[in-house]
Amino acid sequence: MNAEDNKRIVEVFCGHFERAAIDDVLEMMSDDATWWVNGKPHLFAGAGIKTKAEMAQVWRDLYALLDGGLSMDVVGMIAEGGRVAAEVRSHAATRSGKIYENDYHMLFRLRDGKVVEVKEYTDLMHAAEIFG
Numbered sequence: 001m002n003a004e005d006n007k008r009i010v011e012v013f014c015g016h017f018e019r020a021a022i023d024d025v026l027e028m029m030s031d032d033a034t035w036w037v038n039g040k041p042h043l044f045a046g047a048g049i050k051t052k053a054e055m056a057q058v059w060r061d062l063y064a065l066l067d068g069g070l071s072m073d074v075v076g077m078i079a080e081g082g083r084v085a086a087e088v089r090s091h092a093a094t095r096s097g098k099i100y101e102n103d104y105h106m107l108f109r110l111r112d113g114k115v116v117e118v119k120e121y122t123d124l125m126h127a128a129e130i131f132g
Contacts, residue, residue, distance in 0.1 A: 003079035006110045010084045013108075013115060014072040017090075022059045026052065030114040038121045044128060065131060067093045070100075084108040100130045 001009075009028070016024040035055045039047030050058065062070070070092040077086045088104040102122050109117035 001082075001110065001113055003081070003084075005113075006082065006084050006108075007077050007079045009110060009113060009115070010077060010086055010108050011074055014074050014086070014088060017072040018069040020063050020066075020069045022056060022063070025059070026056055028115055029055075030111060030116045033114070033116050033118075035118045036120065037124075038119075039124045044124045046127065047124065062131075065094050065096075066100075067095050082110045084110065094130060098130050100127070102126050 013025065013028050016022075016028070029052050031052065033052045033055075034049055035052075036049045037047045041048035046058065070090055073089045073091075075087040075089055077084055079085075084107075086104075086106045086108065088106055090100065090102045090104065092100045094100060105121040107117075107119040108115055
């Protein structure tokens with residue numbers, strides 16, 4: 001896969017979140033995929049490294065709190081080899097009426113058309129403010 005193919009994969013991957021299509025997201029990940037979120041796990045439970053199976057539960061728990069999907073709009077991307085760096089903005093409404101809007105820098109590593117690693121840098125204080 002070339003850099004443009006990988007950028008398209010990331011675009012589709014992020015698009016699945018708006019439809020709350022967890023199964024589609026998981027299908028785009030390799031079995032050994034990992035997802036890392038910046039921060040200290042002892043201060044914020046969502047921080048640290050998680051397996052694909054652990055992320056499936058994280059997303060199910062998240063969507064239980066949302067009123068609809070989570071838009072993950074890709075603002076820009078740079079790709080080289082099997083890596084895609086993406087600037088992403090999210091937007092969602094919670095069932096309690098709060099609005100979640102966050103900015104991310106996400107580094108995706110792809111192999112054979114599948115996401116094998118995500119490194120997510122985001123504002124955990126805002127996430128904690130909205131989700132507790």
